[in-house]
Amino acid sequence: MYRAALRKTTNLLIQNAKWEAKMLHISGMKHSKSKVWSLGKINHIALVTPNLEKSTALYRDVLGANVSGQQPLPDHGVTVVFVELGDTKIELLHPLGEKSPISSFMEKNKSGGMHHICIEVDDIESAMKDLKAQKIRLLSDKAKIGAHGKPVVFLHPKDCDGVLVELEEAGTGRS
Amino acid sequence: MYRAALRKTTNLLIQNAKWEAKMLHISGMKHSKSKVWSLGKINHIALVTPNLEKSTALYRDVLGANVSGQQPLPDHGVTVVFVELGDTKIELLHPLGEKSPISSFMEKNKSGGMHHICIEVDDIESAMKDLKAQKIRLLSDKAKIGAHGKPVVFLHPKDCDGVLVELEEAGTGRS
Numbered sequence: 001m002y003r004a005a006l007r008k009t010t011n012l013l014i015q016n017a018k019w020e021a022k023m024l025h026i027s028g029m030k031h032s033k034s035k036v037w038s039l040g041k042i043n044h045i046a047l048v049t050p051n052l053e054k055s056t057a058l059y060r061d062v063l064g065a066n067v068s069g070q071q072p073l074p075d076h077g078v079t080v081v082f083v084e085l086g087d088t089k090i091e092l093l094h095p096l097g098e099k100s101p102i103s104s105f106m107e108k109n110k111s112g113g114m115h116h117i118c119i120e121v122d123d124i125e126s127a128m129k130d131l132k133a134q135k136i137r138l139l140s141d142k143a144k145i146g147a148h149g150k151p152v153v154f155l156h157p158k159d160c161d162g163v164l165v166e167l168e169e170a171g172t173g174r175s
Numbered sequence: 176m177y178r179a180a181l182r183k184t185t186n187l188l189i190q191n192a193k194w195e196a197k198m199l200h201i202s203g204m205k206h207s208k209s210k211v212w213s214l215g216k217i218n219h220i221a222l223v224t225p226n227l228e229k230s231t232a233l234y235r236d237v238l239g240a241n242v243s244g245q246q247p248l249p250d251h252g253v254t255v256v257f258v259e260l261g262d263t264k265i266e267l268l269h270p271l272g273e274k275s276p277i278s279s280f281m282e283k284n285k286s287g288g289m290h291h292i293c294i295e296v297d298d299i300e301s302a303m304k305d306l307k308a309q310k311i312r313l314l315s316d317k318a319k320i321g322a323h324g325k326p327v328v329f330l331h332p333k334d335c336d337g338v339l340v341e342l343e344e345a346g347t348g349r350s
Binding site: 035037038039040041042045047049050051054055058062063064065085086087088090109111112113114117119131134136157158159160161162163 | 210212213214215216217220222224225226229230233237238239240260261262263265284286287288289292294306309311332333334335336337338
């Protein structure tokens, strides 16, 4: 009897440990009682840089962070380098192509600067519907597939106190 | 015998679950092999806002995040509201007093905007020494006690591709 109880308790505790780990991982997802959608963690902060090599060297060599290689994303008009810093990344962006959406930012901020923050949501369609009803202007009528292959939408900086806010629908994997 | 083994396994698994949870919590702290100090997670993103009530309402009521009350920090020349979003906070800042360090930013960015990012380090003195040796200008010769009661230093935006970067020495508690 004890042998069976031992096995059962062991299994339960393993399940519990896995569940705890999972809950910690997604602990940003606090559910608001009054909403059908909820906000999660900050996925990334996007910085625009005039020199991707120099910025990469700053975060990798001077500050000692883990960074990715350069990833050209022609569909999004940017080349990106991911800087891994715990649960929230820095994304270093540089314009790619003639119609890059960050060209005008780069012209206004020749030394570079902070471009946007991206916060995860669990249900982007519900979030968009709700935000529209609350008079927050969205920069597109429909969610688009973002640089991580997940649906994203940008909120108008004029409705977010001068800050460009991106919402990204978080999937089951790490993004 | 099984009873004792059951108790032992139970205790071990509880310990393991606690350890896993702890490791997940501090998983941002990746050690660079070549440095005596290391970079951790992004502690916060600071946004300056012309209207703290309105910005608080945006994050709390419209986006559904957990936010703190207004905390006046006269020594730092700001009133701050903390927005909890997973492991990385947003800090909403508004100038306080005549000599606020964010007054000139507020004048230049009347609608508000992104002010700085704060990254944790495990040893701020070693980080400062190392960064000085690597020709990164620091905005103060010595670390100061920041808004969380921990030692902080700011790096010159001209050496960080137009971005104001704060380093904060992470303690054992949550900051």
